[in-house]
Amino acid sequence: MLNVSRRLFLGGLTTACALSARASDYPRAPIKIILPYPAGGTGDNLFRLLGNQVEKQTSISFTVLNTAGASGNIGTLNVVRSAPDGYTLLCAALNNFVTNQYLTPLQFDPLRDLVPIVRLGNGPVVFFSNPKVPAKTLGEFIALAKREPGRLNYASTGIGTTTHLHVELLKQVSGIDIQHVPYPGAPQIMPDLMRNEVQLFAGSLSVAAGLLDSGAVTALAVAWPERISGYPNIPTTAEAGIRDFIAANWFAVAAPKNTANEIIDLLNTEFVRAMRSSGMRERYIQLGYIPDLSSPSELISSFQTEANQWEGIVKRLGIAAGKL
Incomplete structure (x- = not known):
């Protein structure tokens, strides 16, 4: 009869071998990326570009x-x-991975x-406004x-979203009083911004690159350490006198816990290779995103730091729980 320690050892060895075997012939089927947001948004475009490029360079x-x-x-819970x-991956973003x-x-x-x-x-x-605002x-x-x-009014894509939190943070650090008007999404916001029904x-x-080019909306500042490529006329928040106000939305790829390290490493390698391929960086920048090819270990540390920061920010802002 096996003693408990030996049974546990052999059980763990069997599990490890099974995981290794599955990882060695991965992938055998198409991979699903769950995007927990409506179709047609920035994340949709970024992930479809990524998937298409990986398909070109591999059999995945x-x-x-x-x-x-x-x-x-909802989509995050599914993953x-x-x-x-x-075989099931997640489009992770600041809200569904950190602030929610x-x-x-x-x-x-x-x-x-x-x-x-x-x-x-x-x-x-980027803080957008209407040209009629003085x-x-x-x-x-x-x-x-x-x-x-x-x-003055400001628009967001809903209570607790990053478009809400970033302006509430601006209100706190600048001491201004402007009214919040939540919308279902950015497509509903932009017409009202162009009509000056909301001012920020x-x-x-x-979200508004084409409208900027036509002059239908204005860009007051970008919350980044330096001016962004392609739109060098947009000043930074630091230039507006708001020091250390850095804010960005981001997109990442994540998998359920206990996914084999070999699979995580393989996917990281292929995603990074796709992002470094000719033209991909330029296309991401055109969509307003600066590529940041962090490793899984770097991301774990980075996301934990962000989580600690946003927990404190949400508490300071006094936004009630249970609003999403």
Whole structure:
């Protein structure tokens, strides 16, 4: 009869061998990437570009599935509950991977139940306004808001989203009083911004790049250490007098916990190779994202640091839980 220690050892060895065997012939089928947001958004474009490029350079096939709802929580939970076999991956972003857990009770812990594979890029937050607003820079907008407290409105894609949190953070550090108007999504916001029904929106460059070029909206500042490529006329928040205000949305790829390290490493290698291929970096920058090819271990540390920061920010802002 085997003693307990020997049974545990052999059981662990059998499991390890099974995982190794599965990883050695991976992938044998198409890989699903769950995008927990509506189709047609920036994340949709970024991940389809990535999947297409990986398919060109390997035999790996990808399918991007949009599973929207609850600020990304529904699709994220689907991935958490998936088998850790590398065939179901998640489009991870700042909200569904970091901030949502501080705004509403979740059935999972993203930092515990998911494993990051690679961060695709950072999308520096741009503060957009209407040309009719008598403010051409963020500093001028803040001065206007202080002269007329409570009169100006800002739009977001919903309570607790990053488009909400970033402006609330701006309000806190600048001392301005502007009113929050939540919308279902960015496509509904931009027409109202062009009609001057709302005067401020904080989002990624891709949301309004065409409108910027036509002059339908203005860009007051970008919350990044330096001006961004392609739009060198947009000043930084530091130039507006707001020091250390750096804000970006980002997209990453993640897998369920217990996914074999060999699978994580293989996917990281192929995603990084795709991002370094000719033209991919330029296409991401055109969509307002700066490639950031962090390793899985670097991401674990980075996401934990961000989680600690945003937990404190949400508490300071006083945004009630259970709103998503």
